[in-house]
Amino acid sequence: MDLLAETAPDKTTQKLQSRPVPRIDARHVLHPWADLSSLGTQDALVIHSAKGVRVRDSAGKSYLDAIGGMWCMTLGYGREELAEAMADQARQMAYYTPFGDVSSEPAARLAEKLAKLSPGDLNRVHFTTCGSTAVESAIRIAQYHFAAQGQPQRRHVLSRINAYHGGTYLTQSLSGKSADRTLFHYEAEFVHHLSSPGYDPDRSNISAEAKLQELLSEMEAEIARIGPENIACFIAEPIMASGGVLTPPEGYQKATCDLCHKYGILYISDEVVTGFGRLGYFFASDVRFGLAPDMIITAKGLSSGYQPLGAVLISDRIATALARNAPADKPVFSNGFTYSGHPVACAVALANIEIMERENICGHVRDVGPYFIDKLRALRGKDIVYTVRGDHLMACVECWTGEEVGPTAANMALAQRVDSYCQEAGLLVRPYENLCILSPPLIITRSDIDRIVAILSEALDRAEADQK
Numbered sequence: 001m002d003l004l005a006e007t008a009p010d011k012t013t014q015k016l017q018s019r020p021v022p023r024i025d026a027r028h029v030l031h032p033w034a035d036l037s038s039l040g041t042q043d044a045l046v047i048h049s050a051k052g053v054r055v056r057d058s059a060g061k062s063y064l065d066a067i068g069g070m071w072c073m074t075l076g077y078g079r080e081e082l083a084e085a086m087a088d089q090a091r092q093m094a095y096y097t098p099f100g101d102v103s104s105e106p107a108a109r110l111a112e113k114l115a116k117l118s119p120g121d122l123n124r125v126h127f128t129t130c131g132s133t134a135v136e137s138a139i140r141i142a143q144y145h146f147a148a149q150g151q152p153q154r155r156h157v158l159s160r161i162n163a164y165h166g167g168t169y170l171t172q173s174l175s176g177k178s179a180d181r182t183l184f185h186y187e188a189e190f191v192h193h194l195s196s197p198g199y200d201p202d203r204s205n206i207s208a209e210a211k212l213q214e215l216l217s218e219m220e221a222e223i224a225r226i227g228p229e230n231i232a233c234f235i236a237e238p239i240m241a242s243g244g245v246l247t248p249p250e251g252y253q254k255a256t257c258d259l260c261h262k263y264g265i266l267y268i269s270d271e272v273v274t275g276f277g278r279l280g281y282f283f284a285s286d287v288r289f290g291l292a293p294d295m296i297i298t299a300k301g302l303s304s305g306y307q308p309l310g311a312v313l314i315s316d317r318i319a320t321a322l323a324r325n326a327p328a329d330k331p332v333f334s335n336g337f338t339y340s341g342h343p344v345a346c347a348v349a350l351a352n353i354e355i356m357e358r359e360n361i362c363g364h365v366r367d368v369g370p371y372f373i374d375k376l377r378a379l380r381g382k383d384i385v386y387t388v389r390g391d392h393l394m395a396c397v398e399c400w401t402g403e404e405v406g407p408t409a410a411n412m413a414l415a416q417r418v419d420s421y422c423q424e425a426g427l428l429v430r431p432y433e434n435l436c437i438l439s440p441p442l443i444i445t446r447s448d449i450d451r452i453v454a455i456l457s458e459a460l461d462r463a464e465a466d467q468k
């Protein structure tokens with residue numbers, strides 16, 4: 001039976017309106033990261049309304065959102081102040097081009113605020129539309145920076161296995177998750193992947209120090225192989241998010257940054273997830289990891305997910321060099337998007353930062369974050385839990401059948417089962433391979449955390465019982 005033909009579009013308006021939304025969606029939408037084996041046949045979960053840390057589907061069922069939308073919903077849903085900020089800006093001036101020397105008040109004020117919040121001399125902001133376009137822009141800036149100094153060969157980029165940097169052609173090429181490596185084509189000529197730095201002290205048979213030395217030796221050898229004079233930059237998430245909440249051994253972030261600087265390689269810290277409070281600070285690079293990045297990428301929590309927005313924070317040193325070294329006959333920085341630094345998005349980001357400061361959201365995360373991780377780690381005693389890892393409000397539970405470790409078909413099926421039991425009981429976690437990933441809104445309370453862990457614990461027990 002041709003399942004797609006069976007759900008062929010109904011051209012009469014009346015019938016279209018009466019068709020349930022999940023059916024319409026199944027017929028017409030190709031979702032990001034969709035399971036193609038069920039295209040057109042699988043009804044989507046349609047989220048219809050949301051308040052605080054809870055969302056409601058189109059059938060009226062309520063869920064505790066332990067995904068935080070997609071790592072981005074930080075202040076919670078339905079914040080009047082944020083809605084007002086967007087509406088006010090839309091009424092006053094919904095859009096005007098940001099190209100050339102044209103600006104808007106929200107974009108200029110947000111850039112000033114980001115310069116104050118960011119570490120070191122990251123005082124220049126290049127706005128984009130999301131995390132991917134910010135990462136892509138940062139790479140182009142690094143390559144331009146060296147090309148303008150007469151080093152066009154210095155275009156190679158170091159990334160890591162298990163990284164996730166976005167969904168555009170270049171950012172997917174930088175990403176190193178096995179699930180990304182499908183039939184899509186990748187840029188491989190100038191992108192190089194180092195080993196995944198994830199270190200799990202509970203499950204490793206070498207010390208953190210030994211692992212660190214191993215990773216640093218590999219990195220230095222790779223720099224030597226490519227030639228430092230050919231490498232523009234290294235891009236790294238301080239803690240790998242979508243790759244499975246992978247934390248490097250202590251000292252890795254700073255040591256890799258120092259190594260880059262030793263060879264004149266720019267260090268780009270991708271804080272799309274770790275920034276804006278998820279680890280308890282606006283930026284984790286300096287305070288948590290002692291880094292002095294040349295650029296920081298931010299998105300997601302920057303607007304608390306209320307509008308698509310991304311930004312590259314650039315050091316004064318690089319910005320000045322760009323201006324000084326640009327070709328005299330064509331000094332045009334030809335990178336940017338129609339909606340770069342959209343005024344409505346910048347207005348909501350400013351309101352978001354104002355609330356975060358007023359309500360001391362970062363302090364709250366530093367308070368509840370360790371509680372969240374401790375409660376989750378208590379689940380490690382269960383047979384189907386291989387490990388639990390995380391830091392403040394980013395965490396993941398790795399499932400296994402007790403045989404092979406990793407994303408085997410059996411382990412992935414197990415995680416899917418846990419996910420569907422959670423969903424049944426009113427909890428949304430993010431299934432990825434054999435992992436259940438959690439990144440709740442930053443306003444989460446201890447009692448919400450207790451509820452998340454209780455439901456997850458029961459779901460794990462049910463999935464474990466199914467195994468027997």
Ligand code: PLP
Nearest residue numbers: 130131132164165166241272273
């Ligand atoms: N960088 C990191 C670390 C991410 O986790 C993501 C998305 O999850 C991106 C970049 C891409 O951001 P976006 O999906 O907004 O393009």
